[in-house]
Every structure is written in structure tokens, then in C-alpha cells.
Amino acid sequence: xxxxxxxxxxxxxxxxxRFSYYTFFFGQNAVYNLVSTLLTTxxxxxxxxxEKSAAVILAxxxxxxxxxxxxxxxxxxxxxxxxxKYLPWLKISSIAVPITTILMFIIPAGGSESLKLAWLAxxxxxxxxxxxxxxxxxxxxxxxxxxxxxxxxxxxxYKSIYGGAGAGFCTLxxxxxxxxxxxxxxxxxxxxxxxxxxxxxxxVAFKAKERAPVVRTEDFTVKKMFKYxxxxxxxxxxxxxxxxxxxxxxxxxxxxxxxxxxxHDSLFSLIITVIxxxxxxxxxxxxxxxxxxxxxxxxxLVCVVLTIVTGLITFFVGYENIIVYTxxxxxxxxxxxxxxxxxxxxxxxxxxxxxxxxGIDAKGITFALQTFAAKLTGAIAGSLGLLLIGVxxxxxxxxxxFEVLQQMNIPQSDTALFGLWFTYALVPVIGVVLxxxxxxxxxxxxxxVQVMADCNMxxxxxxxxxxxxxxxxxx
Numbered sequence: 161x162x163x164x165x166x167x168x169x170x171x172x173x174x175x176x177x178r179f180s181y182y183t184f185f186f187g188q189n190a191v192y193n194l195v196s197t198l199l200t201t202x203x204x205x206x207x208x209x210x211e212k213s214a215a216v217i218l219a220x221x222x223x224x225x226x227x228x229x230x231x232x233x234x235x236x237x238x239x240x241x242x243x244x245k246y247l248p249w250l251k252i253s254s255i256a257v258p259i260t261t262i263l264m265f266i267i268p269a270g271g272s273e274s275l276k277l278a279w280l281a282x283x284x285x286x287x288x289x290x291x292x293x294x295x296x297x298x299x300x301x302x303x304x305x306x307x308x309x310x311x312x313x314x315x316x317x318y319k320s321i322y323g324g325a326g327a328g329f330c331t332l333x334x335x336x337x338x339x340x341x342x343x344x345x346x347x348x349x350x351x352x353x354x355x356x357x358x359x360x361x362x363x364v365a366f367k368a369k370e371r372a373p374v375v376r377t378e379d380f381t382v383k384k385m386f387k388y389x390x391x392x393x394x395x396x397x398x399x400x401x402x403x404x405x406x407x408x409x410x411x412x413x414x415x416x417x418x419x420x421x422x423x424h425d426s427l428f429s430l431i432i433t434v435i436x437x438x439x440x441x442x443x444x445x446x447x448x449x450x451x452x453x454x455x456x457x458x459x460x461l462v463c464v465v466l467t468i469v470t471g472l473i474t475f476f477v478g479y480e481n482i483i484v485y486t487x488x489x490x491x492x493x494x495x496x497x498x499x500x501x502x503x504x505x506x507x508x509x510x511x512x513x514x515x516x517x518x519g520i521d522a523k524g525i526t527f528a529l530q531t532f533a534a535k536l537t538g539a540i541a542g543s544l545g546l547l548l549i550g551v552x553x554x555x556x557x558x559x560x561x562f563e564v565l566q567q568m569n570i571p572q573s574d575t576a577l578f579g580l581w582f583t584y585a586l587v588p589v590i591g592v593v594l595x596x597x598x599x600x601x602x603x604x605x606x607x608x609v610q611v612m613a614d615c616n617m618x619x620x621x622x623x624x625x626x627x628x629x630x631x632x633x634x635x
Contacts, residue, residue, distance in 0.1 A: 171311045177369060180367035182315075184250075185298075185326060186329070187357035188326065189326035189327045190327065191258060193331065194261060196412065196541070199264070208277065212273075213277070217280075218539060220288060220539065223288065235296055235297070235528065246304065250301070250365040254294070254365055257294050260283070261354050262350045264283040265347055296530075300527045301370065302315060305368060309610045313451050316504065317448045321501065328433060331433050334353075335429055335433075336430065339427050340420075340563040343562075343563030388522050392517070392526070394604045397598060398599070399533045401594075401595040401599040402595065403533060405591050406538065407536075407591060408541070408544070410541045410544050410583055411583075415584075418479075423479065426562045443498050447459075451606070459498065459502065462495075466494075467495045468592050468593055468596070470492040479585075507527060513604055548582075549579050549580055552575050552579020611629055612625065
């Protein structure tokens with residue numbers, strides 16, 4: 161059976177254009193995964209106090225709360241001479257993101273704790289700002305590359321596959337190089353991934369085309385922005401659920417320590433990644449086909465339930481039997497893969513809903529909220545993981561990599577090991593439960609969004625759109 165998504169004649173983008181869009185996410189997710197999942201390990205091995213590191217990361221998010229909102233407003237107001245809305249920002253960020261990522265992982269090892277924490281704070285702020293400048297445009301540009309909802313859905317599905325490959329590449333390179341079997345340092349890992357990101361992110365800035373006209377109805381004010389966000393109830397509902405899901409998704413930050421201390425080899429995490437890759441890839445490839453038959457949110461909620469069930473079984477079965485754990489991890493990878501592919505498909509839908517219901521074309525603010533939510537929850541997850549293992553009597557360590565840590569032979573107490581497993585296996589499940597409850601109230605369907613998109617682009621009149629939406633039970 162053919163899995164590849166067949167291009168419809170009504171599609172607007174070329175294969176080369178789509179490929180450049182996909183490869184951007186490979187590089188972007190490689191560096192994002194480095195920061196979101198390996199930064200915690202880096203800081204712990206650097207010898208920084210877990211609570212102090214967590215406090216710095218959370219403090220940086222205070223700036224993040226401002227810079228995402230500020231950039232969202234700037235993005236919606238700035239007019240470039242070229243007439244392009246998204247591409248100029250992508251040209252800037254394709255270089256800025258890789259460079260700032262490297263800066264975060266070359267903290268002077270011989271410096272004082274105060275110097276290390278100050279370097280972390282400054283580098284994180286700069287990286288955070290650069291990432292905002294790339295994330296809003298790359299997600300927003302798809303709304304002007306094509307107004308065909310099937311084409312958008314397909315592109316968002318396949319960009320997730322490439323993004324997953326980028327995250328996997330980061331895991332592969334990072335895990336092997338800093339393991340006790342190789343003994344490299346995080347600076348080398350950051351340089352490799354930074355260069356890779358630059359190579360894969362730059363092409364879209366020159367290959368992508370902004371086809372749909374940029375509609376500017378009126379200048380924005382703080383009052384209008386607030387009105388837009390409050391009125392866009394589905395945007396708020398979705399990202400409230402996303403907040404719970406991602407904030408408590410602390411397992412990625414703990415993977416290397418779980419592998420080293422519970423499974424006695426840091427490379428075990430790589431084995432689990434590889435084993436789960438095949439079912440994940442298959443599920444991801446089937447997502448476009450599933451979406452053509454079923455509504456996105458229905459698929460999403462089914463995967464949420466499956467994730468909860470497999471997660472609870474994994475926690476209570478424990479980690480003593482490696483074979484059983486490996487089987488459960490492989491099964492759990494399947495619904496998680498579908499969730500991962502679909503996670504940011506709802507933001508463009510909310511943007512169309514927002515414009516249709518308020519008359520305000522505020523894609524910058526909409527996608528800025530997505531960026532803010534992703535970075536905020538990533539920081540919370542990293543900080544929460546550090547705080548939780550600190551509560552469970554975790555011994556502070558200082559080592560350049562796991563090879564040095566193995567030689568130091570620093571044991572952790574049974575309480576600390578239980579805390580590590582609790583944080584890794586159960587906390588994320590709690591987040592999925594809370595998210596599922598919130599997402600249950602998301603009632604915006606794919607068919608309704610297509611009608612809104614057609615109206616927003618001027619393909620049908622407002623009267624016709626209202627009539628169609630009434631028939632689709634839109635409220």
C-alpha cells in the first residue's frame with residue numbers, strides 16, 4: 161500500500177519549495193532538542209546547583225514573556241520594502257539561531273559558579289530572542305505559501321517527520337559523543353549541530369514563495385491585541401492543554417541520567433530511541449491519510465488516551481526488567497509520534513478562526529503565542545526536572561561527560577533513584593491527563609476551518625461562509 165501523500169493539482173508549492181520548508185525544521189529541531197533536552201544534563205555535569213540553575217532558567221522566561229509579545233506586535237506591524245512578511249525574518253534567524261545555540265554550550269568550565277550562571281542567563285536570553293525570530297515566521301509562512309488546507313496539512317505532517325529526524329540526529333550525536341564510551345564535550349556537540357542547523361535552515365529563505373496577499377486591515381493597539389486573544393477561545397483552549405502537556409513532559413531532560421543510573425549505560429537511551437523510531441516513523445507517515453478521513457482533534461484525543469494507558473503501565477512495571485521496559489517504550493512511541501506530528505497543526509486553524517471571528521489578521525500574535533508556549537513549557541520542564549530530583553536527595557556532581565562521571569563512581573541513594581524514575585515516568589503522564597481534559601473542549605473542526613480560510617482569502621462571501629458554517633454546527 162502506498163503511504164506517500166499524493167499531490168493534488170490544486171496545490172501551489174513546488175517539490176523543491178516544500179523540501180526547503182521541511183529541512184528548516186530538521187535544523188531547527190536539532191538545536192531546539194539540544195537546548196530543551198540536553199541543557200539539563202549539561203548543567204548538572206557542569207557542577208551547577210540544581211535549584212540555582214532552575215531559578216536562572218525560569219528567570220529568563222520573564223524576558224521571554226515580553227520578547228514574544230513584543231515580536232508578535234513588531235511582526236504584524238513591520239513592512240519590508242520587498243513586500244515580503246516572513247522571508248526577511250527567516251534570513252536573519254537562519255544564522256542567528258545556530259550561533260546563539262553554540263554560545264549556550266561553551267560556558268567556561270573553570271569559571272566560578274556566579275560566572276557560569278551569568279553566562280547561562282545571558283546566552284539563554286540571546287538564544288531565546290533569536291529563536292522567537294525564526295519560529296513565528298516559519299509557522300506563519302505556510303498560510304501565505306498556500307491556502308489549500310489539504311496542502312497545508314500534508315506539509316505540516318511531513319515537516320514534523322523532518323523535525324523528528326532533526327531531534328533524532330541531535331539525540332544520536334549528543335548521546336554518543338558525551339557518553340562514557342567516547343568522552344567528548346558539549347561544546348563540540350553544539351558546534352556540530354549548529355553548523356548542521358545553518359546548512360538546513362538557510363534554503364527556505366530563498367526557495368519559499370509568499371503567494372497569498374498580506375492583508376492589513378488596520379493598525380494594532382494593545383487593546384485590539386488583547387481583544388483578539390480573548391476572543392480566540394480555541395487558541396486559548398488549545399494552548400492551555402499544551403501548557404500542561406509540555407510543562408510536565410520532563411522525561412526528555414532526564415533520559416541520559418535514567419539510562420546511566422537506572423539502566424547502567426548512558427547509551428541505553430540511544431537504543432530506546434532507535435527501537436521507537438520505526439513505529440514512530442510509520443505512524444507519522446500515516447497521519448496525512450488519517451486526517452483526510454477523521455477530524456484532527458478526534459485522532460489527537462485517541463492518542464492522548466493511549467499515551468496515558470501505556471505511561472501508567474510503564475511506571476508501575478518499573479525498570480528492573482529491561483526487555484519489558486523496551487517493549488512498552490516501543491508501544492508508547494506510536495501514539496506519541498502522532499501527537500508530535502500533529503502538535504502544531506492547530507495553530508494555523510486558530511489563526512483562521514481568529515481572523516474570521518474578529519476581523520483582525522494577527523498571525524504574528526497567534527504564532528508568537530505558539531513560540532512562547534513552546535519555550536516557556538520547555539523551560540518549565542527542564543526546571544521542574546531539576547527541582548524534583550533535588551527534592552529526592554540528589555547528590556551534586558561535576559564532570560565533563562559520562563566517561564568522567566563513570567570514573568568518579570558517585571552513587572545515588574535509593575530515594576534519589578526512585579525520584580529519578582518518578583520524575584521520568586509518571587510526571588509526564590500527569591501532564592497528558594490534564595491536557596486531555598482541556599483539549600476535550602476544543603470543538604473547532606477541520607471542515608469549519610476550511611470554510612473560514614476560504615472566506616478569509618475572499619474565495620467565498622461572508623454570507624455564504626456563515627451559511628456553510630451553520631450547516632456544520634459552528635457556534
